[in-house]
Amino acid sequence: MKASSIQKVSDKVSAKYPKLSGKHPKVTEQSPGRYLLIYAFADELPGGKTIHQQVRVVADEEGNISKMSVSRG
Secondary structure (H helix, E strand, C coil), rough: HHHHHHHHHHHHHHHHHHCCCCCEEEEEECCCCEEEEEEEEEEEEECCCCEEEEEEEEEEEECCCCEEEEEEE
């Protein structure tokens, strides 16, 4: 996946999730022309606990997002 396409996806993701601004995703190819980008971050909760979250984005090689989901664990 081209760096310009990753930047295009990252801009769209950080617009929806500002905490991911400036973070770099882990990129894996699912099938030819289709990529999975995983952004990970942690949030502090009241009481001192931490919640780890992942934003998973499926995009094509031009940077067009087809699916986005958030997991909390």
